[in-house]
Amino acid sequence: MNCSNCQKELDQIDFRGIVINECSSCHGRWFDRGELQKAKDNTDEDLCWLDFDPFTKNEKHFNVIPEEAGICPKCSEKMSSLAYADSGVVIEKCEQCRGVWLDDGEFKKIIVYLENLMMTHSASEYVVDSFKQFVEIVTGPDSRISEAKDFLVILKLLKLRAAVEHSKIAELTNKIYQYLPFL
Ligand SMILES: [Zn+2]
Numbered sequence: 001m002n003c004s005n006c007q008k009e010l011d012q013i014d015f016r017g018i019v020i021n022e023c024s025s026c027h028g029r030w031f032d033r034g035e036l037q038k039a040k041d042n043t044d045e046d047l048c049w050l051d052f053d054p055f056t057k058n059e060k061h062f063n064v065i066p067e068e069a070g071i072c073p074k075c076s077e078k079m080s081s082l083a084y085a086d087s088g089v090v091i092e093k094c095e096q097c098r099g100v101w102l103d104d105g106e107f108k109k110i111i112v113y114l115e116n117l118m119m120t121h122s123a124s125e126y127v128v129d130s131f132k133q134f135v136e137i138v139t140g141p142d143s144r145i146s147e148a149k150d151f152l153v154i155l156k157l158l159k160l161r162a163a164v165e166h167s168k169i170a171e172l173t174n175k176i177y178q179y180l181p182f183l
């Protein structure tokens with residue numbers, strides 16, 4: 001596979017526990033189908049509640065931009081450029097093989113943006129949804145206890161948000177954590 005920017009052959013590198021391809025010249029990175037999502041979750045597990053997948057149905061955060069996109073290093077199809085919400089992050093995706101190309105520094109920008117998002121109001125939708133899911137898991141006909149781990153992530157999210165919005169609530173959640181040290 002060759003770099004979509006400078007045609008140099010891509011190297012295989014270990015990135016956040018997965019093998020991806022990188023250009024040693026421009027430091028662009030190629031993520032095969034699903035690998036970007038994995039790299040994101042491996043970088044910060046709290047972000048597993050935030051979707052970052054330009055291929056999901058009804059995806060509404062990515063906007064196609066007219067910017068010139070490169071050729072897919074995997075299948076030589078023309079890729080398309082997408083901007084993610086108001087993040088300033090631009091990715092290139094290949095509709096054919098569902099891989100994603102990121103220029104140098106874009107991955108970090110994505111992580112920083114999503115981490116900030118988690119601390120702001122936009123994240124509350126996710127938290128509310130997550131709680132609904134949790135109630136379904138616990139009260140549903142086939143209680144899926146293995147998913148309780150997800151609840152710990154939600155608690156952590158809430159704690160983060162509470163810390164931002166109400167320091168009193170943050171104190172309370174801290175107390176809960178003291179009594180339940182296994183959280
Ligand atoms: Zn390159």
Ligand SMILES: [Zn+2]
Binds near residue numbers: 076077099
């Ligand atoms: Zn492709």
